Amino acid sequence: MKRRLVLLSNSEILFRLLIAAVISGIVGFDREYKNRPAGIRTHILVCTGATIIALIQRQIGLDALDIAINQPELRSVVRSDEARLIAQVVSGIGFLGAGTIIVTKEYVKGLTTAASLWVVAGIGLALGMGYYEIAGMGFVIIMVVLSLLNKIIRVPTLKKVEVSFVHKLPTKEFLSQYFEENHIKIRDVNFDVQIRDERRIYTNVYTIELPKGYSYAEMVEELSLYKNIVRIRLISV
Structure with missing residues (x-):
């Protein structure tokens, strides 16, 4: 008798996507409020997209495990790398972040926004894989860095x-x-x-x-x- 693994339910998928949209929207609000190149919509799209890719990767892994359990003759040909799609997100988001950086002879702007895009992609990946603790603690640290750190620590600049x-x-x-x-x-x-x-x-x-x-x-x-x-x-x- 075949045993079917419990895959991600529709409610769980929707919950992860909504959490990703809310968290990234808050980060995007901070950037848009400070008149930075990437705002709420950009951050939500990046984080939600990363969550979708992580969900796909998790689903692929569960499907591969299901085949390995119920069809032993295919174990030697079934492969699933949990980090493959995730690695593509981590490297690919750099191109989007680079578009927010403005370099002139007098200043460089947009580095923080580029970093915030990169880090919300990381939160999206964590949520998509179901690591809520990592995503939650990461979100708290991000908001402290973006909104409170410059009020707590002032670095004199020349x-x-x-x-x-x-x-x-x-x-x-x-x-x-x-x-x-x-x-x-x-x-x-x-x-x-x-x-x-x-x-x-x-x-x-x-x-x-x-x-x-x-x-x-x-x-x-x-x-x-x-x-x-x-x-x-x-x-x-």
């Missing part, structure tokens, strides 16, 4: 600000006073001067560290109001 100005002495005095009053630490400074239309244009490149709660955008806006400054911009370190 930025370079290029300031071009005229009237050297009063402007340098103004800049020094501004940095001192706003507790902006100057780690390094480079000087340059050019003559344009019989006028001297001085350019200083400051490597600075801002105090907590003070943004670079705020600093640039305030400095740009000074009449002797003709250009100011952030550049990569």
Whole structure:
């Protein structure tokens, strides 16, 4: 008498897919709220897709085991690699994540979003295979990293600000006073001067560290109001 293995029920499949959609939707909401390239829909599609592939892989494994039990003569030809499809997801999601990364001369954006896509794919795989504990703990850690970590741990970062100005002495005095009053630490400074239309244009490149709660955008806006400054911009370190 043949013994039929208990395969995944429709309710179990639907439950795993819904959990994947909810978890990835929350992660996607965080990315979309922060105006990142990939939002709710992208994260849900990636995670749900990974869950579907994991479900297929699990079903293939169960089918192979069922054949091996009920048809012993086929055991030598039946093969099932539980990691084959999963490995394709892990490597393939990198191409989608790469599309969210923007690289310019001044900055690199989208790395965190690319990583979040990759990690929700991992959650989808865990859910599809039925490892709810792994998916649940992974989700908690992801949300802590995306939403709370930068509030708990602040890593000081150095930025370079290029300031071009005229009237050297009063402007340098103004800049020094501004940095001192706003507790902006100057780690390094480079000087340059050019003559344009019989006028001297001085350019200083400051490597600075801002105090907590003070943004670079705020600093640039305030400095740009000074009449002797003709250009100011952030550049990569």
